[in-house]
Amino acid sequence: MKQSYNQYKQGSRRRQHNKQRQPQRSNVSLRIIPLGGQEEVGRNMTVFEYGNDIIILDMGLQFPEEDMPGIDYIIPNTTYLRGKEKRIRAVVFSHGHLDHIGAAPILLQQLGYPLVIGRPLTIALIKNRLEDFSRGAVAQLKSQQIKTLNNSFRFGPFTVRFFQVDHSIMDAVGVIVQTPSGTVIHPGDWTYEKNPIGRKAITYRHLSSLPRPTLLMLESLGAIAPHARTPERTMYQNLENLIRQARGRVIIGTFSSQLERIRQIIEYAQRIDKKVALDGYSMRMNVEVAKQLGYIKAGKKTLIPINQIHNFPDRRIVVLCTGAQGEGNAVLSRIVSGDHRFVKIKRDDTIVFSSSVIPGNERTVQRLKDNLYRLCDNVIHTDIMEVHSGGHSNAEDIVELLRQIQPTYFLPVYANHYMLKEAGKLAVRHGFNQKNIAILDNGSVLELRNREMKVLPKKVPTDHVFVDGLGVGDVSNVVLRDRQLLAKDGIFIVIVTIEGRTGRLVGDPDITTHGFIQPRENQELIENVRRKVKKILRDGNPRTGADEPYIKNQIRDKIGQYLFTKTERRPMVLPVVIEV
């Protein structure tokens, strides 16, 4: 970081002067719309529009936050694309992680199955996901493979090209979208290995000579990660030492998305003649796909089914499984709780968490570790050894990419707004011009016309589209608010049967409650409520007969108030009035 960004820039101006084809003045503009990713702007989906033509980058999903109980996942809102389906020339997928392909089954269907472009593993994983979602859906898919990184595709005014990036899954690509208005450079998810294993370090300098103006859309999570990332070399050395030296079994919990790491572990185990058993649906599925493509080279002698681990001595066994986040039903949790059919923890097993903790999972992971430490003497995790290396960049890497690529415009993306702002500040501190930086939100429309970049005043819709079970978008905010309310203090149901003609109560009010108190231990409270309900019905205006809405309101208000006074809780009070 010694040479300043400005020095680089000067060099670049000269190069620009030589190579640059000046775009023609035009009334057509390039529009860039980050369309999905909740707080992480654009991570799940980005739309590029030029005149009448549209290209989409990725169709990913987001996992729900804690205040979204019951929701399976969230997908990008495609309201903006409704009626424009025919204009979609292609959907380009950068890599096979769920936050980039997970919404494909639903969105491809919604948009009438436009052409899909991706590297072989990415396409294979999309196909798998389509089939998982709905048997036979893959027959609808129109796809074209990016066979080599030199392939380029023309879609009307768009030329799409690719470049190599480092990420934690094979076949991750950076994407170049060239238009008459300018060139977008988008590394997608990326990290920067300065000293990689078995290949040359990637450089991005060649991207500085693309036709100008260039816009660099750069994942900027790293803007607030000043600490050095664990280099893959360190991580693999640690993992290999652990696997080699273990006297018992080695059980490694990791993300099934870390397919590159999974490959390295399997191939290392094969080299030192250990057996690898995979467990966890996504883990087995991902490895199967990668094997079919020849991306993971492991024979039947190395990869054994989990139910055969007992046929070999413990010191020859490596188990690779999911569940390092402490998810209740995942493999590692089942192993620890003793519910796994084939694996019970032994004291001299070595258990490795080759994973980070996803924010929100800290407590569950801590509990999982507590339980593991009770059973086993060798539990290894990132707090005590570098056995995980993140798939994303840090601040220094961002500066380095800006230096190498020297874009005309800088659009930090794929992170929270505040991180994007910090990425912008980082760029400015290293000599980038503030006015050539744009911070977008999901739904923002950035327009590039005649080298002028501007963010349009109106955003396109990006309200959450929740997927819950088979329902897509049918869980509204009302439903969600009810769930939150029910979670907090439960429900209190008051059922009264009345004579329709007179409004007079028939029998005693029935009371049922869940998640509020134990009725059996609070009989006095329940009795008092019954008495109050009777009074409400007596005091109701008997001349007008049964006034159901009035009775319901009275019960809701008065009983709610009474319960709060007695308990300081606010269960949802639900009056049910039966007229006979």
Added chain:
Amino acid sequence: MKQSYNQYKQGSRRRQHNKQRQPQRSNVSLRIIPLGGQEEVGRNMTVFEYGNDIIILDMGLQFPEEDMPGIDYIIPNTTYLRGKEKRIRAVVFSHGHLDHIGAAPILLQQLGYPLVIGRPLTIALIKNRLEDFSRGAVAQLKSQQIKTLNNSFRFGPFTVRFFQVDHSIMDAVGVIVQTPSGTVIHPGDWTYEKNPIGRKAITYRHLSSLPRPTLLMLESLGAIAPHARTPERTMYQNLENLIRQARGRVIIGTFSSQLERIRQIIEYAQRIDKKVALDGYSMRMNVEVAKQLGYIKAGKKTLIPINQIHNFPDRRIVVLCTGAQGEGNAVLSRIVSGDHRFVKIKRDDTIVFSSSVIPGNERTVQRLKDNLYRLCDNVIHTDIMEVHSGGHSNAEDIVELLRQIQPTYFLPVYANHYMLKEAGKLAVRHGFNQKNIAILDNGSVLELRNREMKVLPKKVPTDHVFVDGLGVGDVSNVVLRDRQLLAKDGIFIVIVTIEGRTGRLVGDPDITTHGFIQPRENQELIENVRRKVKKILRDGNPRTGADEPYIKNQIRDKIGQYLFTKTERRPMVLPVVIEV
């Protein structure tokens, strides 16, 4: 860390030889029982029992986890002390943080108000909490102040003494509990400032000459925190620079428990003639208590009410407030959402998060930062500047304390089981004898008799005692499971009115649902359920008349199954049968 622990130990053996009074052989034993703190063993409460006498250390509360919706907090389970109330000689409070005093109002009452011992600020904060909980309760309190750290108290076989520790609140003390069987040394919550401001660094060497055997109960969170803590000196320099150089207002969000930091900020602002406005109930209350005791020296000229900040130029205003965790209703959130009566964010305000992010709050804090960055150009947090210093130790500090104190036994506490295990390993790596280390759980009973330490086979009860509104312990696991269930997929209520004699349906089944689907948009589904319910009632055995339990079971099973097939959701299905 150059000199090995063994060298230290040899020196200590000589000292022991000179000073040690050999405890007499005895049938009476010292029992140590960590009694509360959920995953963090003993953090909320510890019981010391010698013969018939009991001393308690702290009565704190724990905040609930995400899977405990609606719960306000969790308090230690005192089942073990039931019937032993008269034998409790004293409750010693180490410092005034909620996880050490927060359960005092409930537990002191439960245990018949035993004598309370603590430093002046700690006692004052306990009194405040008692009054907050129930007006007039403070009249019941019997308390005795620790006037100086040289005070000692005799309670039958116990002698209780104190020593200085570094922590983030004034009047935090380490506690020594001496008995004929041995001496417990317990620093409570501690950190280790090597280069503190305005005072000498604390050393713990003097604790090595206490009567043996000595047991060091040591907060060991730091065992898995290998990184260096931000020293208070660095933090204060950064904070002071920010406050001094700000051209607009400075708004600092921090924990109200960080009373030492709050004092330093107020006193610094006073020195450079800025005004400080406090906001947030606990913030104002804590500062008021500290001021009354003379612990915070600030005149009316410095501390101004929040509604008067507009009477001064912005550059002279410092606002100290709560809510840096993004809690919806706390001050900082209200300021950001524009709901605060007196403070609206301006672009040139400086907003400082002088706080860490409590695990589980990451997302809310990120959203808060996102919103702040939209309004303000100067948002400062620990990702970009060292403006927070944790109140706890790290691995190096743990080793240092072991070296200085040279205890006979080491009991890591106040952390998750796996951290305690790692603290044990850390000690062993530095020369401590494995067999002199005990890892306890909450409820474990450690017995020390004739220099023999053993963990008894039976644990005492420590099941969660939940506080929810006015209820203490009345939210059972059943209620909690209902809340979790309701949160996930909501509730689906089917009301049928039947003729008691024949079991025949009267009218149409009524259906109400919350948190599951929007009924209006799913009328077909609702209609189908009605049809199915009618069929269930027709198929019920009409000869036997109304069989309510049978009908209810049928509705629960068949409708539950139907809803799952149609939606892949499992709402709680609640059948209500009204007989007329």
